[in-house]
Structure formats: structure tokens, C-alpha cells
Amino acid sequence: MDWVQLWEITTLPDNVPIVLLILVIPFYTWYGLRQAFANDRLIDRLEADPEMAKTHHRKTQPWKPGWAREVQVWPYLLRMEFLVAIIVTFILMVWSITLDAPLEEPANPSLTMNPAKAPWYFLGLQEMLVYFDPWMAGVVLPTLILVGLMVIPYMDTNPLGNGYYTYKQRKFAIWAFFFGFIVLWLSMVVIGTFIRGPGWIWFWPGQTWDHNKLIFEANRDLPDMFGITSMLGKSLFGGAVVGLFALVTALGVHKLFTWNAFNRKIYNRMSLIQYVLLQFFLVTMMLLPAKMVARLIFRIKYVWVTPWFNI
Amino acid sequence: MADDLKEQKPAGKGVALIDGVLKEVKNLKDKALDDVQSLKKPQKTQLFKSIFRVTHDEKPRNRALGILSNVFLHLHPAKINRDAVAYNYTWGMGGITFYLFIVLTFTGVLLMFYYHPTKVQAFRDILYLEHDVPFGKLLRNMHRWAAHLMIITVWLHMFRVFLTGSYKKPREFNWMVGVILMLLTMLLSFTGYLLPDDQLGFWAVTVGTNMARATPLLGHEGPLGPELGMTAFNDVRFALLGGSIVDSNALLRAYIWHCIAIPLIAGIFMAVHFWRVRKDGGISGPAPVMLESEIKKPRRF
Numbered sequence: 001m002d003w004v005q006l007w008e009i010t011t012l013p014d015n016v017p018i019v020l021l022i023l024v025i026p027f028y029t030w031y032g033l034r035q036a037f038a039n040d041r042l043i044d045r046l047e048a049d050p051e052m053a054k055t056h057h058r059k060t061q062p063w064k065p066g067w068a069r070e071v072q073v074w075p076y077l078l079r080m081e082f083l084v085a086i087i088v089t090f091i092l093m094v095w096s097i098t099l100d101a102p103l104e105e106p107a108n109p110s111l112t113m114n115p116a117k118a119p120w121y122f123l124g125l126q127e128m129l130v131y132f133d134p135w136m137a138g139v140v141l142p143t144l145i146l147v148g149l150m151v152i153p154y155m156d157t158n159p160l161g162n163g164y165y166t167y168k169q170r171k172f173a174i175w176a177f178f179f180g181f182i183v184l185w186l187s188m189v190v191i192g193t194f195i196r197g198p199g200w201i202w203f204w205p206g207q208t209w210d211h212n213k214l215i216f217e218a219n220r221d222l223p224d225m226f227g228i229t230s231m232l233g234k235s236l237f238g239g240a241v242v243g244l245f246a247l248v249t250a251l252g253v254h255k256l257f258t259w260n261a262f263n264r265k266i267y268n269r270m271s272l273i274q275y276v277l278l279q280f281f282l283v284t285m286m287l288l289p290a291k292m293v294a295r296l297i298f299r300i301k302y303v304w305v306t307p308w309f310n311i
Numbered sequence: 312m313a314d315d316l317k318e319q320k321p322a323g324k325g326v327a328l329i330d331g332v333l334k335e336v337k338n339l340k341d342k343a344l345d346d347v348q349s350l351k352k353p354q355k356t357q358l359f360k361s362i363f364r365v366t367h368d369e370k371p372r373n374r375a376l377g378i379l380s381n382v383f384l385h386l387h388p389a390k391i392n393r394d395a396v397a398y399n400y401t402w403g404m405g406g407i408t409f410y411l412f413i414v415l416t417f418t419g420v421l422l423m424f425y426y427h428p429t430k431v432q433a434f435r436d437i438l439y440l441e442h443d444v445p446f447g448k449l450l451r452n453m454h455r456w457a458a459h460l461m462i463i464t465v466w467l468h469m470f471r472v473f474l475t476g477s478y479k480k481p482r483e484f485n486w487m488v489g490v491i492l493m494l495l496t497m498l499l500s501f502t503g504y505l506l507p508d509d510q511l512g513f514w515a516v517t518v519g520t521n522m523a524r525a526t527p528l529l530g531h532e533g534p535l536g537p538e539l540g541m542t543a544f545n546d547v548r549f550a551l552l553g554g555s556i557v558d559s560n561a562l563l564r565a566y567i568w569h570c571i572a573i574p575l576i577a578g579i580f581m582a583v584h585f586w587r588v589r590k591d592g593g594i595s596g597p598a599p600v601m602l603e604s605e606i607k608k609p610r611r612f
Binding site for chain 1: 371384389393394395403441462463469473494504508515518522527535602
């Protein structure tokens with residue numbers, strides 16, 4: 001183990017925010033889920049006891065009849081905002097005094113940085129470049145991520161869980177978001193930061209970054225493994241494989257989405273457009289882990305080869 | 312006053328004059344005492360009233376008016392869900408993000424006093440900031456770390472809004488505005504990365520904008536790009552960089568996007584975002600939980 005190497009990556013000033021992120025994301029996941037489970041227990045009790053449901057104030061926070069349901073913004077909210085502003089300023093001050101912003105040598109186009117890394121929050125995109133061509137990883141997929149995020153409210157027809165933490169009432173939505181945000185986006189950022197070294201080669205944590213290391217990866221295209229040589233054959237074969245993948249994934253998503261009676265109820269509320277959109281975005285999202293497995297384990301570069309684009 | 316003096320004339324001119332002066336002095340003393348007294352009640356002064364309009368008394372009405380009649384505070388409602396003021400529901404991430412935006416604007420404007428977006432000057436300006444400008448290093452550090460922190464708080468804000476289902480009816484549109492604001496935050500950070508004109512920023516932006524070469528239809532290396540007549544000198548990357556390489560034009564463009572264009576656009580979207588938070592019924596919760604048996608049938612067209 002080369003602890004110095006790991007320490008160097010971790011303490012790089014621009015990487016400190018990621019270390020912070022690795023700490024705060026699990027904390028807030030726990031913090032949110034804890035409230036979700038508390039609400040779920042309350043929901044269980046209310047569902048078991050219809051009389052209680054009629055009279056209960058339906059929150060886990062304490063409430064007694066006669067208490068005002070609203071409080072004055074001044075002072076109850078403003079003092080919190082003021083306090084938070086002071087705390088944030090203090091944290092920023094300490095951070096800025098103790099840690100200097102990085103400044104490398106002057107820009108020099110003839111001296112390539114190795115590894116040349118994007119800012120950490122874009123490392124997910126840079127890591128995607130390993131699995132997809134730039135037009136996919138750099139343009140199409142980021143656009144789809146943004147559009148996919150924007151249409152979430154219009155695809156999610158589940159009316160429950162509006163304005164309170166819950167897991168039980170929104171299992172599919174929460175798993176889908178966790179998968180996209182934590183498993184894919186954040187882990188890609190972490191891989192891009194901690195794992196990728198010179199030449200964008202995979203170095204395990206604690207492995208020394210060897211600037212002279214060369215890996216002659218025998219990357220293959222899927223059609224080649226089946227001995228398909230003509231361009232027409234490759235195009236058709238690749239299209240068929242991607243189509244088959246989309247079909248199988250869509251069926252899997254459908255199976256999960258209609259897992260229990262409640263999920264089927266929500267499914268029945270969806271219009272055809274809503275459901276097709278949901279399937280489109282989830283299947284596209286699953287392209288990434290599929291390509292990761294294909295590339296990292298089976299050394300497959302392209303699945304679908306055509307004269308115009310490769311996937 | 313003048314009448315008093317006339318009546319007392321027989322007592323002699325000198326005495327009358329002294330009496331008059333004494334009276335005048337007493338009068339002045341009373342006025343001075345009045346002024347001192349008014350200092351104890353600043354809320355009664357014309358100055359205070361003209362600025363604040365309402366007194367700062369601990370009455371519900373005055374507390375509400377204090378919010379409603381203040382341009383900086385009026386984004387708040389006068390009253391709020393009693394459980395929403397606790398930290399655990401909102402995590403305060405939206406507010407912290409906005410506060411960081413203000414910090415970044417403040418430190419950013421100060422940094423602009425010392426920065427020239429030219430290839431000759433930019434890097435030297437950073438050195439000058441770090442070594443000669445009083446608190447220059449602190450200023451730059453703070454701008455940098457606030458920017459990174461803002462990205463984290465934006466992500467956490469989105470995470471919280473998702474976990475609480477706050478994007479659901481009637482807040483669907485505001486979620487979209489929020490996604491755009493998240494994109495703008497990341498673009499702000501990215502355009503700022505190039506400005507020190509060092510190796511780190513240069514190569515990060517080179518890597519980032521190289522992806523634009525491959526834009527379908529609009530990039531000269533993207534699918535169907537060459538077929539549409541795209542070259543390195545007229546495609547979308549050229550538009551971003553103001554040239555075919557990351558050079559002085561790219562620095563100027565990054566500077567203008569970073570300091571003027573994106574903050575303005577983000578400001579407009581922020582105005583909409585905050586306005587809609589209020590118009591969509593304030594923050595979403597903590598709302599009373601809903602049960603499965605209470606789901607209403609969806610409306611069909």
C-alpha cells in the first residue's frame with residue numbers, strides 16, 4: 001500500500017470538497033431516511049387504526065390541540081437564518097485561512113497535464129468518456145440527465161409523500177433516485193477522483209501512480225467477438241443487441257415498477273406518454289452500468305458499430 | 312417672547328435683556344432635554360419612522376409588518392408552518408446556497424478590481440492577489456471554497472426536495488427551474504475555473520470543451536457534424552472558445568460568462584424560483600402524512 005499516494009490525492013486542495021461530500025452524503029441520507037422511517041411507523045399506526053387517523057395531527061412532530069399551527073417568521077425563522085449565515089461564514093473563514101486555493105504553473109498548451117482532470121463535479125462526465133464516445137458522454141447523456149431530472153415531477157404520478165419524508169409510500173422513486181444520484185453519479189465522481197491516475201488508468205486506492213505505466217488493453221468490439229466483419233452486419237447485429245438490451249431492461253423495470261398492489265395502482269394512474277417517458281429515461285440510465293460492466297470486465301469497447309456512430 | 316420683553320420695559324433695559332437671555336437659555340435647555348429624552352425612544356423619531364415605518368414592538372402585528380414592509384425580508388411570509396422552522400425538515404440547503412451566492416458575488420466583485428482577463432495579465436494578477444494585495448489570498452480562497460461548497464449544497468438541496476416529494480403538485484414547475492439553477496451553478500463554477508489561467512484551469516477547460524467537438528450535428532467531430540459542413544472554425548466549440556484553441560478569446564469569453572452573463576441569467580431564474588416557492592404555497596412541509604386509502608382518482612381528459 002502506498003499511503004503517501006492516497007494521502008496526496010485526498011489532501012489535494014481541490015479534492016477536499018469531495019472528501020466533504022463523501023462525509024455529508026451518507027449523513028444526510030441517514031438523516032432523511034430516519035425521518036422517513038419515523039413517518040412510516042406513524043402511517044402504519046394510522047392505517048391500522050382509522051379512528052386515530054381521523055383525529056391525529058399526522059406528523060411525528062409534537063402537537064397539542066390549542067397550539068398554533070403557524071409561528072411568526074420574525075423571530076422564529078429569521079433567527080435561524082441569521083444563525084446559519086453566521087455558521088456558514090465561520091466555516092468558510094476557517095477553511096479559507098487554513099487551506100489555499102490551488103494555483104499551478106501558468107497555462108502552457110505544449111505541456112500536457114497528466115492526468116488532465118476536469119473539476120471534481122464534472123468527473124462523472126469525464127469518467128463516462130471511458131464507456132461512451134464523446135458525443136454520448138459529453139453531450140447526449142448530460143442533456144438526458146438534465147431533461148430526465150426536469151420531467152421527474154411529470155412522470156411521478158404517486159400522490160403520496162408530498163411534503164414529508166417517507167420510504168414506504170415511494171419505494172420505487174426513492175430507489176431509482178438513489179441509484180441515479182448515489183450509485184451512478186457520485187460513485188463516478190469518486191472513481192474519477194480517487195481511482196483514475198495518469199493516462200486515465202485504473203489505479204486502486206493505495207496503488208502508486210506510475211506515470212510510465214502502459215496497459216495494452218485488447219479492447220474489442222462485440223461484433224468482432226462473433227466474427228462479424230461486414231459493416232452492414234455489424235450495424236444490424238449491434239442494433240439488435242442494443243434493442244434486445246432495451247427490451248430486457250424495460251421488462252425488468254416494468255417488473256419492479258409493478259412489484260406490488262400499490263405499485264400497480266400507481267402504474268394504472270399513468271398515461272401512456274408518462275410511462276413511455278419513464279421507461280425511456282430508466283433504460284437510458286441503465287446503459288451506463290451495462291457499458292461499465294462490458295468495458296471493465298469483458299473489455300468490450302463498442303457494442304454497436306455503424307459508419308456514423310458507435311455505442 | 313417679544314411681547315414679554317415689551318411688558319417688562321419699565322424695569323430697565325439691562326435687566327430685561329438679562330431676563331430675556333435667561334428665558335432663552337431655559338428654552339434651549341428644555342429643547343436639549345427633549346432631544347436627550349427622544350434618544351431613549353429612537354423608534355419615535357422621524358428618522359426611524361421614515362426608514363422602518365413600523366415600530367419594533369413585540370406585538371404579532373408589528374412582527375408581521377416588520378417582514379412585509381421590508382424589501383429584503385418580504386420574500387418570507389409573515390407566518391410559517393411551526394414545524395418548518397426546525398432544521399431537520401429542510402436542512403437549510405436552499406437558503407445556504409443563496410447565501411453562498413451572495414458571498415460569491417461579494418468576493419467576486421472585489422476580485423474583479425484586481426483582475427484583467429488577458430493572457431498577459433491574468434496569471435500575474437493572481438500572483439499579485441496572493442502576495443501583495445491585503446487579504447487578497449483570503450479573498451481568492453474564500454471565492455474558491457464558497458464555489459465548491461455551493462455545488463455541494465445545491466446537490467443536497469435537490470436531494471432533500473426529492474426525499475420529501477416536494478416536486479409534486481403544485482411545485483412541478485419550480486423543480487424544473489431548480490434543475491436549471493443547478494446547471495447554472497455548475498457552469499458558473501466551470502467558467503471560473505479557467506480564469507486564473509494556470510495549468511489546472513487550462514487543461515480542465517480543454518478537456519471540457521473538447522467534448523463540444525463531438526456534439527451531434529453541431530460539432531465537427533460529432534455524428535453528422537461534418538456532413539452538415541462543421542469544421543473546427545465554425546462549430547459549437549468555436550463559439551464557446553471564440554477560436555479553435557483555448558486562448559485569449561476563450562479567457563475573455565469565460566470571464567464575461569462568469570462575471571456578467573451567467574450571474575444575470577441565474578439571478579432571473581432565482582427570482583422566479585423564490586417567487587414560485589411563495590406562489591406555490593410556501594415550503595412544502597412538514598405536511599400531514601397522507602394514507603393510501605385517501606388517494607383520489609386521477610382526473611381523465
